[in-house]
Amino acid sequence: MGIFTLLLFVVIESIKDKRIYIKGVFVFLLSVLATFINPYTLRIWEVIYNHATDANLRSYVSEWLPGVTMLHPSLLFLIAISLIIVYKYIKRFNRIEIVLFLFLLVASLLSIKQAPLWVILAVIIVNKGILHFKNDLPKIALKRFDVLISVLILIGIFLFILQAYFALKSSYQLSENVFYPKKATEYLNNKHLGKNVFSTFNWGGYLIWHLPQRKFFVDGRMPTWKNLNSGNQSSYAFMEYNDILTGKVSLGSTITRYDIDTVIVPVEGSKRNDDFILKLISFGYKFLEGDQAQYYASLTQQVLKFKFKEIYRDNVSVIYQKSQ
Helix, strand or coil: HHHHHHHHHHHHHHHHHCCCCCHHHHHHHHHHHHHHCCCCCCCHHHHHHHHHHHHCHHHHCCCHHHHHHHHHHHHHHHHHHHHHHHHHHHHCCCHHHHHHHHHHHHHHHHHHHHHHHHHHHHHHHHHHHHHHHHHHHHHHHHHHHHHHHHHHHHHHHHHHHHHHHHHHHHHCCCHHHHCCCCCHHHHHHHHCCCCCECCCHHHHHHHHCCCCCCCCCCCCCCCCCCCCCCCCCCCCHHHHHHHHCCCCCCHHHHHHHHHEEEEEEEEECCCCCHHHHHHHHHHHHHHHCCCHHHHHHHHHHHHHHCCCEEECCCCCCEEEEEEC
């Protein structure tokens, strides 16, 4: 997104000056060349293209979800204040600031991953707008302006504390002992069980880290991995995983094709959240992704249907193994 923002800046400057912005073009080309310094060289742009054009990312992967679905109070406050300022003082900002502001805002609303770039620019816009507002006031109103600024600062501090609480609460819920199948992986290691394992997308990377000798059906690297010439293998494993969860595809065919002998799923109700505010913030996830708990319950029913038996259970996960 940074490179595309830079390109937009260069284009706007060139249009404004009615000539090519040479320095900007030079910086842009250097920035593009710098992206090739990575283990994948030119193929990094294939990954960028896949991520930019894959609509499924904005429906299933948390960091790519649309910003409009994530009800963060501080972000909503900044959006409201910045839009009011842009509307009131639009003629006092230069064209580049307005275009970049709107471009990054739209990008943030389409994907929360892009919000940090917009926040940086929005803070600059808000600061300039407040100065414009102050300069327009008569001297007699400056004291009231100071009161207004004090109120805005207090609101900002309150929202910061509120957001910090949400962040800490969320980080605890995603900690290793609470969210990940720590004890289940230890059990599989100690018992030397599980060769080909089906588990959740959210746990894939963790399981690979702790059980590198096993094979797992899906993990966090795979949302855009596609292979149309895959033969008997899945051409799009991530979407096949989602279709299994939602009941569009039977788990049985995947078990047979990949010789799945072990399934690890979350305990029913283990991801339940009783905090009203956090439920409100996670509304967007459920709106797009659906009820994960319901999907896991359905998955468990399919597992039992194909003659898997429960061999381990704790407060986070359940392990099912195929009956011999």
